[in-house]
Amino acid sequence: MSHVYVLTNQHQQFLSKSNEWIDGRESTKLFRTEHKDVAINQMFEANTRDVTLRIELLECALDTKKHPQIPAEALSDEPLLATEEGIAAGDPEELPQPDPSETPPEYNPEADPQPVPEVEPQPQPEVNPDQFPGTTPEVEPNQPPESVSGPA
Template identity: 35%
Template sequence: MSEVFVVRNQLGHYWGKSKSWVDGRDARQVARLKHHDEGVNLLFELSSKDVALRGEVVAAQTDERGEPAIEASHHPLPDAEQDLLTETEQNPSATGQIGAETTTTR
């Protein structure tokens, strides 16, 4: 096993290979960096685009397949929250608001 570095934000999400935050349940999606300074540079770039970002570069051991051994975040991803809101808007029955819309006739 060897050591790699990953970037983690304040919610426990990891920077992914797809250039977006992932929750870490699938370690294959997490971006791995060979050197600590690469992680620092990446974190600097990310925080310059998102001033609310509070992140850290974390060393992680790799398993036999080369995937980082990390703990998955318990917080939902921002995209997942937005998807839930969009689904709720498109399908009001998901929240039990069936018949909430009213129509008026003259």
């Protein structure tokens, strides 16, 4: 094994073993593999997390300790300001802030709908059987329905 593959993006950052984008100055923390197909799979997975990245494979030679030797032209001119410690500390300058046009409104009527007022049901009009000739009730007023049994 004389070389390994590492992943770099358009910002001259390198993918670490913990799937973070770091500068390539600490080669011990970099994701690396000797198999190109494994590197391509990792590139695909990293790109699905952030589709704006333009990720490339970089073939690097190994040093005597079997760590990748990153070419100087592949490294950025300055080290990254947002290190993992800075992000963990919650430095608000380093975290991306949402655009004001993307902030949710203070009041969302769809999230808190107004209750629908209850409406009293209108009484059913009383129908006089004499108004409709030929229709008679099935049960005579003085006779109990068949489902009711007599005195026991």
